[in-house]
Amino acid sequence: xxxxxxxxxxxxxxxxxxxxxxxxxxxxxxxxxxxxxxxxxxxxxxxxxxxxxxxxxxxxxxxxxxxxxxxxxxxxxxxxxxxxxxxxxxxxxxxxxxxxxxxxxxxxxxxxxxxxxxxxxxxxxxxxxxxxxxxxxxxxxxxxxxxxxxxxxxxxxxxxxxxxxxxxxxxxxxxxxxxxxxxxxxxxxxxxxxxxxxx
Amino acid sequence: xxxxxxxxxxxxxxxxxxxxxxxxxxxxxxxxxxxxxxxxxxxxxxxxxxxxxxxxxxxxxxxxxxxxxxxxxxxxxxxxxxxxxxxxxxxxxxxxxxxxxxxxxxxxxxxxxxxxxxxxxxxxxxxxxxxxxxxxxxxxxxxxxxxxxxxxxxxxxxxxxxxxxxxxxxxxxxxxxxxxxxxxxxxxxxxxxxxxxxx
DNA sequence: ATTTGCCTTAACCATCCGGTCAAACCATGT
DNA sequence: ACATGGTTTGACCGGATGGTTAAGGCAAAT
Numbered sequence: 001x002x003x004x005x006x007x008x009x010x011x012x013x014x015x016x017x018x019x020x021x022x023x024x025x026x027x028x029x030x031x032x033x034x035x036x037x038x039x040x041x042x043x044x045x046x047x048x049x050x051x052x053x054x055x056x057x058x059x060x061x062x063x064x065x066x067x068x069x070x071x072x073x074x075x076x077x078x079x080x081x082x083x084x085x086x087x088x089x090x091x092x093x094x095x096x097x098x099x100x101x102x103x104x105x106x107x108x109x110x111x112x113x114x115x116x117x118x119x120x121x122x123x124x125x126x127x128x129x130x131x132x133x134x135x136x137x138x139x140x141x142x143x144x145x146x147x148x149x150x151x152x153x154x155x156x157x158x159x160x161x162x163x164x165x166x167x168x169x170x171x172x173x174x175x176x177x178x179x180x181x182x183x184x185x186x187x188x189x190x191x192x193x194x195x196x197x198x199x
Numbered sequence: 200x201x202x203x204x205x206x207x208x209x210x211x212x213x214x215x216x217x218x219x220x221x222x223x224x225x226x227x228x229x230x231x232x233x234x235x236x237x238x239x240x241x242x243x244x245x246x247x248x249x250x251x252x253x254x255x256x257x258x259x260x261x262x263x264x265x266x267x268x269x270x271x272x273x274x275x276x277x278x279x280x281x282x283x284x285x286x287x288x289x290x291x292x293x294x295x296x297x298x299x300x301x302x303x304x305x306x307x308x309x310x311x312x313x314x315x316x317x318x319x320x321x322x323x324x325x326x327x328x329x330x331x332x333x334x335x336x337x338x339x340x341x342x343x344x345x346x347x348x349x350x351x352x353x354x355x356x357x358x359x360x361x362x363x364x365x366x367x368x369x370x371x372x373x374x375x376x377x378x379x380x381x382x383x384x385x386x387x388x389x390x391x392x393x394x395x396x397x398x
Numbered sequence: 399a400t401t402t403g404c405c406t407t408a409a410c411c412a413t414c415c416g417g418t419c420a421a422a423c424c425a426t427g428t
Numbered sequence: 429a430c431a432t433g434g435t436t437t438g439a440c441c442g443g444a445t446g447g448t449t450a451a452g453g454c455a456a457a458t
Contacts, residue, residue: 025224039437106305112364119368148387155358156351165311169318188347196395238407
C-alpha cells in the first residue's frame with residue numbers, strides 16, 4: 001500500500017471497521033465518515049465511491065491475511081515439521097485475523113469476481129506436495145491424493161475458526177473454553193494428520 | 200410449517216430465493232413481490248415486515264437442512280459404518296442444499312442471536328461418541344478427544360463445499376472437476392479418518 | 399341483491415442513502 | 429497583503445426502500 005496522509009489513514013481504518021462489521025450492503029458511508037471524524041463530503045473527496053473504497057479495503061485485507069499465511073517454509077524442515085508448521089501458522093493467523101477472515105470469506109463468496117483480480121499464483125501446494133513426494137518414496141508415509149490432504153488440513157484449521165460463533169452454540173462451549181480448545185487443536189490436528197499418514 | 204395458501208406458498212418461495220441470493224441487507228421487498236407476481240402491498244399483507252418474513256425463511260431453511268442432516272443412524276451399524284454414513288450424508292446433504300447452507304452460515308454469523316431461538320438440542324455427538332467409546336474399549340481404535348474427532352470430520356465435509364467458489368479459484372479446478380472431486384471426498388475423508396484412528 | 403370478509407392494487411409517505419456542489423477554510427508562497 | 433490550490437463542509441438532490449392507506453374487486457354466505 002502506498003503511503004497515506006493522516007486523514008486518509010483515519011478514513012481507511014474507519015472504512016475497514018465498518019465494512020468488516022457490516023459487510024458491503026450493511027455499511028454506510030455516513031457511518032464511515034463519523035468514525036473517521038469527518039464529513040461525508042470529505043470522505044467522497046478522498047475515495048470517490050463506496051465501491052472503490054470497498055475494493056481497496058478488500059484488497060488490503062486480502063493481502064494482509066494471505067501474506068501472513070504465506071510465510072516461507074524453511075527448506076531444511078522435515079516433512080513432519082512442515083506439516084506441523086503449516087497447521088500452527090494457519091490456526092494462529094486466522095485466529096489473529098478472525099473478523100477479517102470471516103469478512104473476506106463472506107464477501108468473496110457473494111462477489112467471487114473480486115477474487116479473479118486478486119489471485120496471481122498459489123505455490124503453497126507444490127512446496128508441500130514436493131516434500132510429500134520425497135517422504136512417500138522413503139516409505140515413511142502412505143499414499144494419498146495430495147489435493148485431498150491439503151484440503152483436509154486446511155478445512156480442519158479454517159472451519160472451526162470461521163464457524164466459531166455457530167460451533168460454540170451448537171457444541172455448548174463458552175468463549176474462553178473454545179479458545180483453549182482451538183489452541184489444543186494445533187497439536188490435535190497435527191496428530192490426527194500424521195497418524196492418518198502412517199503407512 | 201403450517202399449511203399455506205397458494206399465494207402464501209408463492210410468496211414464501213419467492214422470499215427464499217431472494218434472501219438466499221442477496222442476504223437480508225441485499226434483498227428487496229419489491230423484488231420478492233415481483234418474483235411472486237403480486238404487489239408489494241399484498242406482500243406486506245401476508246408477512247407484515249421484512250424482519251418477520253426473513254425470520255420465517257431462516258427458520259424454515261434451518262429446519263430443512265438440519266433435519267436432513269439429522270437422519271437416524273441405525274443402531275445396528277458398526278462404528279466404521281456409522282462414520283462412513285455420517286460423512287456421506289453430510290457431504291450429500293450440504294451439496295444438495297449448497298446455497299441454503301451458505302446463506303444460513305453467512306446470516307447466522309451476522310446475527311447469532313437467531314441461533315439461540317432455533318437450537319433446542321443436539322444429540323448427534325453422543326450417538327457417535329457412544330459408539331466410539333465401545334470401539335475404543337475393544338481396542339480397535341486409538342484414543343482421541345471425541346469433540347476434536349467430530350469437529351475434524353464435520354470440517355472436512357462442510358468447508359470444501361461452503362468455500363467451493365473460493366477453493367475452485369485457488370486450486371484451479373473447473374466446476375465439473377470439482378464436483379467429481381467432492382464425490383471422491385466421501386471415500387477419501389472416510390479413509391483419512393479411519394486410517395488416523397488405527398491404534 | 400346485498401352483505402360480509404378475504405384479497406389486491408395504485409398511489410402515497412417518510413426516511414435513508416450514495417453522491418454532488420458551491421462556498422468557505424486555511425496554509426503556503428510571493 | 430494578496431493570490432493560489434489543496435482541503436473541508438453544510439446543504440442539497442434524485443432515487444430507492446420499507447411500509448401504509450383508502451378504495452375497490454370478488455366470491456361465498458344471507
